[in-house]
Amino acid sequence: MDRLSDTNANPRLSAEVLERALHATDIMVVLTDPHLEDNPIIWVNDYFCQFTGYGRDEVLGRNCRFLQGDDRDQPAIRRLRRAIDAGESVNVHIRNYRKDGSPFDNDLYVSPVRETPSDLDGPIRYFIGVQNDSTARIRAEAEVADRTREVHETAENERERFGMDLHDGLGQELAGVGLLLKALVGRLEDEGSASGALAGRVLDLVEEALSSARDMARGLNPVDASPYGLGDALRTLCDRVAESQPDIEVRARVEPIPFDDRREARHLYRIAQEALSNAVKHAEASQVLVTLHRTGGSVHLEVRDDGAGVPEELTEVGDAVPVQDRAELARRGMGLYGMRYRADLIGAALTVRRDDGGGTVVRCVVPDAASGPRAGHRARSGERE
Structure with a gap:
């Protein structure tokens, strides 16, 4: 001392x-x-x-x-x-x-x-x-990330399987029950039975349950098995957001791009879903445009809005963002790290930036995407505005 x-x-x-x-x-x-x-x-x-x-x-x-x-x-x-x-x-x-x-x-x-x-x-x-x-720590974190990626993919596959089982199993059974009830309601009405009204109410409940099951299945597995499933899913997503948010103009401009690797299509959809949610919930946007197109061998997904714009200090999504900013992202529920994680899973590059004209641009580029022209698939119109 x-x-x-x-x-x-x-x-x-x-x-x-x-x-x-x-x-x-x-x-x-x-x-x-x-x-x-x-x-x-x-x-x-x-x-x-x-x-x-x-x-x-x-x-x-x-x-x-x-x-x-x-x-x-x-x-x-x-x-x-x-x-x-x-x-x-x-x-x-x-x-x-x-x-x-x-x-x-x-x-x-x-x-x-x-x-x-x-x-x-x-x-x-x-x-x-x-x-x-920090080389050893980074290597250890990479190994943990690999294990996490495997768990994540397993969970995604199980969610997809459950969605298909829900649609093809319970959904089909409810549809069959609905057909039988329709026949029963018709017979009871022909006979003038007072039970016809009760049977009709049961039919309504079955149809509501069938609609809920289909919505759940679609939420679990929004990109269908067809090679053009991503484009269809993005258009449906934009339509549903536009219906629920009548004050916001939501447009989809989607090229008919087939995907051999459904993982890529599935993760791109979730990235678009999160970016669209951010534009609606956080940016106070009045217009949102979702685009999907191919340039060379790469597939480009972009979600552009005219809202308040992501804070400048939060645009560098990745390890460069300091810990306190990561906590702020999580607190605000902006999901930027979730989008980055999904992009990493498919080897894509994700950028989030403020647009010069105002608003935010989220862009995800998949280099050498596992997609290409397929014989026997007719190109479909991809733009809906």
Whole structure:
């Protein structure tokens, strides 16, 4: 305790102790000077050199971006640059590369070091970056994601099977009961029996139950088994939303695209369903357009609305979004991570952005989609407005 008090009382000794401590840690630490051109590195600890394979003479005077190699198109890098330009602290996950070219996942914490620590709005003297190798954690998370994906697909398949059983089993049985009741009602009415009215009421109840069973089956399995099932399902979805929301103009512009892989069609439908729900519930939109088209070998699904627009800080759907924003997304029920997860399951790219003219654009692109022209299937008109 006395020794610690001595270091606090002696700034020179305190700096020496701090530097030894930073060199002793197994976390990478760098210090940059924003007053010099390109905010170069002016100090690194020993572990940084040990882990990356770079010597100090190869690091000092360079901007930290050299660790990214040619891998510059990472959403987290944009967040990092914005935070540094604003003089703010930031935590991002980025991919960096050692001197030998091997990649590693990096949990990076960057904070400004101000001239006067107690003055949170004072001039910035340095930036400190603390980097932690998260490769093992990311690999473990990927394995968990694979297992989760398997469970999710199993659940989707079971839901589809249950929907088919509900339609083909209970639905058909109720339809058969309805036919018998119709015949019974007709006979009772011909005989002038007072029981005819009661039988008619029972028939009404059976028809209501049949309608409910069909709606449940459609909800569990909205994309039918035909190769053009996705287009039909999207048009039906838009029609149903338009009926329930008469103040909102909902249009579907859908090309007749056949799908060999029903998984792709099923997940694209759920993404469109969630995006359409967001436009209605959160965006206060007056117009929504759902489009499905093919460009080259890729299938493009887009849901565009003219509402309030998704908050700018929430448009980077993925690992780049900070934890507090993820909680906000969940609180608001916007389902952006659910859409991202479904896109990942089919190898698609999902983007969510504010439209220049107002509103939100959700776009999902499936590269090299497992679909194509089929002999014997006549192209059908795909646009309904």
